[in-house]
Amino acid sequence: MKKIGVLTSGGDSPGMNAAVRAVVRKAIFHDIEVFGIFGGYTGLINGNIKKLELGSVGDIIHRGGTMLYSARCEEFKTAEGQSKGIEQLEQLGIEGLVVIGGDGSYRGAMALTEQGYPCVGVPGTIDNDISGTQYTIGFDTALNTVIDAIDKIRDTATSHERTFIIEVMGRDAGDIALWAGLAGGAETILIPEVGYDMNEIAARLQKGLERGKKHSVIIVAEGVCSGVEFAKQVEAATNFETRVSVLGHMQRGGSPTAFDRVLASRLGAKAVELLMANNGGRAVGIENNQLVDHTFADIFAGQHRVDLxxxxLSQELSI
Known part of the structure; x- marks a missing residue:
């Protein structure tokens, strides 16, 4: 394989740039030309493609976001959109593609592979919701961003003796809420994978008040309900005064942590190795600190599971 492409797709995550850098430099080290596709699958369809050199990825390992930009592309879900993308690849002689992103990005990569263009997926999403890997690129950075916010909010919660509801990202997966809640000492954590009993939560808050506790922090994953909606439920059940903080897209930003930079570098390089071995149609990951790869079919057949x-443990420690 003499020419490969790389793109980032879907929601951005800190560490994507480190992964792009690894793909480019690993490939060039092995005398393979690399083409950056700007704007995800939309950029592929529109031919927004540029050859990348060593200097193209200089000074990006520490930057959040993605230098290749990202977008969601409904057109690429269609056969016509995929044909347009393939035509662009054929014109440039690109023989394989590294796709950095989440579930939707992987589905696009699998579609291309099935049509003769081998792709390798690299898990880039803060939600940590891709099967076949213990950690996704960006999760650790987002986690630390949330923990920093929890620490700051707890300071003001203590000062004003209030119950704070903090809404974090996680539409289908509760990893951010769970890990941040445990690390931040939250009194209650709500995740999509586990239902909640408002009466039990109210009783826990009341018990804390009776033993002299003046404030509480509750973490709510967006997939459960909005922070505002849950605050209304708390106030109705307890008469406690609440305040709501929705962290939103700040969770996606910021300089990636050392863990995410190293993870992205290892996974990006592994993806190039798979393409060099003509082993497309796979996604890379990490399990027990060892790099692994699985077929896209296995990834979609599997299911990410939260650590119950x-x-x-979080419930036991928040008594």
Whole structure:
């Protein structure tokens, strides 16, 4: 393989740039030309493609976001859109593609592979919701961003003796809420994978008040309900005064942590190795600190599962 492409797709995550850098430099080290596709699958369809050199990825390892930009592309879900993308690849002689993103990005990569263009997926999403890997690129950085916010909010919660509801990202997966809640000492954590009992939560808050506790922090994953909606439920059940903080897209930003930079570098390089071995149609990941790869079919057949032992531990420690 003499020419490969790389794109980032879907929601951005800190560490994507480090992964792009690894793909480019690993490939060039092995005398393979690399083409950056700007704007995800939309950029592929529109031919927004540029050859990348060593200097193209200089000074990006520490930057959040993605230098290749990202977008969601409904057109690429269609056969016509995929044909347009393939035509662009054929014109430039690109023989394989590294796709950095989440579930939707992987589905596009699988579609291309099935049509003769081998693709390798690299898991880039703050939600940590891709099967076949323990950690996704950006999760650790987002987690630390949330923990920093929890620490700051707890200061003001203590000062004003209030119950704070903090809404974090996680439409289908509760990893951010769970990990940040446990690390931040939250009194209650709500995740999509586990239902909640408002009466039990109210009783826990009341018990804390009776033993002299003046404030509480509750973490709510957006997939459960909005922070504002849950605050209304708390006030109705307890008469406690609440305040709501929705962290939103700040969770996606910021300089990636050392863990995410190293993870992205390892996974990006591994993706190039798979393409060099003509082993497309796979996604890379990490399990027990060892790099692994699985077929896209296995990734979609599997299901990311939240660590329920951690969830139960958080309940035990928040008494």
């Amino acid at each position: 032992e951690m969830y139960h």
